[in-house]
Amino acid sequence: MPTISKSFRLGVTMLSAAAAIMAAAPGIALAASPRADEGKMILVARQDPGTLDYTKSNLTALRLWIPANVVEPLVYFNKDGTVSPGVAESWTISDDRLTYTFKIREAKFSNGEALTVDDVVYSLNTMKASPVTQNSSPYQAVETIEKTDDSTVTITLSRPSQGFWRGMGSTAALIQPEASAATIATNPIGTGPYKVVSYTSNSSFEFTVNENYWGDAPAVKDVTVRIITDGTAGLNALEAGEVDALPVITIDLWEQLTARGLDDKFSMVTYPQIGEPTYAVINQKLDPELRQALAMTLDRQAYNDAFGASWGAENTCTFALPNQPWYEAESPESCPYPYDIEKAMALVAEKGYAATPLEYASLSDVPDLSLPADIMVPTMQAAGFNMSRNAIDLARYSQLIFQGRPPQFDVTVMSGDADPTQFACPDPNAAGWSTYCSAEYTQALSDADEALTDEDYLALMQKSADILRKDAVIVPIIAKKGVGLFEPDLKGFVEPRVAVAIEFAPLHW
Numbered sequence: 001m002p003t004i005s006k007s008f009r010l011g012v013t014m015l016s017a018a019a020a021i022m023a024a025a026p027g028i029a030l031a032a033s034p035r036a037d038e039g040k041m042i043l044v045a046r047q048d049p050g051t052l053d054y055t056k057s058n059l060t061a062l063r064l065w066i067p068a069n070v071v072e073p074l075v076y077f078n079k080d081g082t083v084s085p086g087v088a089e090s091w092t093i094s095d096d097r098l099t100y101t102f103k104i105r106e107a108k109f110s111n112g113e114a115l116t117v118d119d120v121v122y123s124l125n126t127m128k129a130s131p132v133t134q135n136s137s138p139y140q141a142v143e144t145i146e147k148t149d150d151s152t153v154t155i156t157l158s159r160p161s162q163g164f165w166r167g168m169g170s171t172a173a174l175i176q177p178e179a180s181a182a183t184i185a186t187n188p189i190g191t192g193p194y195k196v197v198s199y200t201s202n203s204s205f206e207f208t209v210n211e212n213y214w215g216d217a218p219a220v221k222d223v224t225v226r227i228i229t230d231g232t233a234g235l236n237a238l239e240a241g242e243v244d245a246l247p248v249i250t251i252d253l254w255e256q257l258t259a260r261g262l263d264d265k266f267s268m269v270t271y272p273q274i275g276e277p278t279y280a281v282i283n284q285k286l287d288p289e290l291r292q293a294l295a296m297t298l299d300r301q302a303y304n305d306a307f308g309a310s311w312g313a314e315n316t317c318t319f320a321l322p323n324q325p326w327y328e329a330e331s332p333e334s335c336p337y338p339y340d341i342e343k344a345m346a347l348v349a350e351k352g353y354a355a356t357p358l359e360y361a362s363l364s365d366v367p368d369l370s371l372p373a374d375i376m377v378p379t380m381q382a383a384g385f386n387m388s389r390n391a392i393d394l395a396r397y398s399q400l401i402f403q404g405r406p407p408q409f410d411v412t413v414m415s416g417d418a419d420p421t422q423f424a425c426p427d428p429n430a431a432g433w434s435t436y437c438s439a440e441y442t443q444a445l446s447d448a449d450e451a452l453t454d455e456d457y458l459a460l461m462q463k464s465a466d467i468l469r470k471d472a473v474i475v476p477i478i479a480k481k482g483v484g485l486f487e488p489d490l491k492g493f494v495e496p497r498v499a500v501a502i503e504f505a506p507l508h509w
Contacts, residue, residue: 032489033244036509039221041490042243043502044234046250048202048227053185054171058132060274060500064248065205065225067171068501070110071190074102074120076497077169079323081454087120087175087191088153088168097160097452100168102153108212109177110195117147122178124155127171134499137421138167160450162457163421171499193218193505203227207504219492219508235262238485247484247493247502248274251368254309254483263311266485270311272323273496274482278303278372278415279319280475283407284431290353291472294411295337296344297379300330300477303372313478318465321418321479323495326461336470341383348384357386361401361409364391372413372477380411387411407432415480420464421445423474436474441467 035041049062054071067073074088089105107115128139141161148154157164167173180189187196193213197206205225209218226243228234231253237243239262247269249257257263280298282291300315307313317335320327328334348354360380362373373389380387390409392400400408423436424445431437444467448460468474482500486493492506 032509033241033487035244036489039219039509040223041220041245041504041507041509042224042226044237044243044246045205045225045227046229046231046234046248048229050201051185052188052196052199054174054188055126055130055135055184056132058134058171060248063171063499064274064502065207066188066196066501067174067498068192068496068503069194069207069505070188070192070196070210071174071176072192073170073173073498074168074175075173077166078497079495081325083169086169086173087115093165097165098157100155100157100165101148102155102168104151104153105214106151107191107214109180109189109191110210110212111177111180111189112212113177113179115175115177115191117150117153119177120153120175121145121147122181123175124153124173126176126181127173130172132171134170135172138164138170138172140164160452162451163449169498174498194223215505218505220504223504232256235260235485238262238266238487241487244490245484245486247486249483249485251307251309251312251480254307254312257483257485258309262485265488267488267490267493268311269484269486269493270481271484271495272321272479272481274500275321275418275480276415277316277319277321277418277479278313278368278413278477280372280376280477281407281409281412281414282473282475283410284428284437284471284473285407286410288471289347289351290356292337293344293347293351293353293383294380294385295472295475296340296347297383297385298376298475298477299339299341299379301339302375303477306371306375307478309483311481312483313480316476316479317469319418319420319468319474319476320465322481324418324461325458326465327479328465334469337472337475341379344383354384354386357388358410360387360389361397361412362389362391363394363397365393368415369413376411376413413477418479420461420468423468436468436471438467438471441471 047061049059051057052066054062054066072086075086076084078084088102090103092101104117104120124145127135130136141157141159141164143158144156146154177189193210194207195210197208199205207223209221234246238246282294304313304315315330317330318328360377363369377389424442425435425437426439426442428437444460444464448457451457451460489509490507492508494506
């Protein structure tokens with residue numbers, strides 16, 4: 001257990017007294033972080049990515065800091081739905097959405113070398129062949145990536161693809177110089193507002209402004225991302241003024257934020273990009289009416305209350321996060337099987353479901369997911385279901401559940417990526433934990449990807465979400481958000497535009 005030394009307590013007491021005197025004195029303002037006047041800031045990361053090679057790694061610990069800050073995509077998709085220039089200063093899309101023409105800006109990489117169309121073609125082809133699905137999947141319909149002239153790249157598709165266009169604003173379209181590809185794991189080069197000064201595994205990242213950046217110079221010149229794996233230690237460092245922000249605070253620390261009053265002392269931000277849906281998975285081999293009755297025992301508000309941080313999660317019956325346009329919060333219109341224990345009990349009695357033994361597979365060593373199970377299983381048993389709980393550790397769960405085909409459980413709860421295409425699967429015989437295996441659902445997703453307008457895309461994604469929620473196989477419960485704390489004088493946070501990347505450039509003292 002951490003202890004507080006006498007000298008530290010004395011120092012805190014003197015500091016508090018001085019602060020009180022300064023706050024009481026007219027015209028004297030409390031100083032911000034000691035780094036404010038130096039044009040610096042220190043942020044905290046919980047994990048070390050081990051590599052900075054974003055073409056081969058999809059770790060969040062990497063994607064938080066390198067995209068947008070160091071390496072830029074062709075375009076940026078903004079929160080309001082507009083699209084801003086990135087490496088491409090302009091673009092045209094053919095009416096049939098089969099040809100995309102990007103005008104590449106005149107700019108230099110952070111190493112001083114000129115950005116060329118050849119670098120763009122190389123980068124896009126590298127991502128097309130990337131082992132990271134998020135990088136390669138936007139290129140499924142891409143036939144050719146060609147240099148048209150010294151400032152233009154033309155990409156042709158075999159069919160329209162919304163996924164391709166949106167991918168050009170994601171990690172799938174990060175542009176690097178071909179000549180520096182060999183050092184990408186330790187020193188990625190890009191056209192972004194910052195460049196990597198150093199990366200020390202399990203210690204820190206150091207960034208400084210890229211003097212060759214094509215846009216406005218950032219207000220904060222030097223940025224340190226300090227790796228502190230102990231979340232409580234990170235919060236202590238923020239409270240002690242040793243660091244200036246924890247942009248990503250995991251759910252295991254949320255209770256501390258309110259219990260210690262940190263949500264009042266610092267500026268709290270919530271944002272959906274790094275969030276995750278938490279959802280029940282009911283074996284699709286079970287009778288549909290049985291699945292629907294099970295879904296009626298899911299008390300979403302009880303789960304939200306159990307986490308004790310309503311600002312960090314929303315109740316929902318839609319598999320999505322609030323930044324995805326087809327997302328809907330819990331409502332009578334969007335929840336075909338709302339919590340109704342009495343109706344569930346009546347169905348169990350009427351259909352004789354108590355005679356069907358059911359197994360709930362839960363994780364014993366992942367608190368985020370064992371907590372919902374603690375609520376779900378007794379509620380299902382109270383409704384009359386013959387439900388037993390099989391609590392197993394993650395290693396065993398991975399063998400039984402993640403690799404099980406068909407699923408080796410009747411009910412479980414999961415949390416993860418919000419991409420609805422992960423469940424696409426037209427063949428019911430291929431059903432596994434990550435597949436829904438509905439021809440109708442898979443076709444709706446395919447139709448959405450080929451939509452020619454944003455309106456049609458949204459309508460088809462809403463149709464897909466509706467199919468998913470009505471069949472009660474993937475049953476969304478809550479949408480967890482990203483949560484961050486910032487020193488109050490450090491302003492300008494913007495929600496991530498490139499996957500989960502925390503952008504340094506808008507931040508200022």
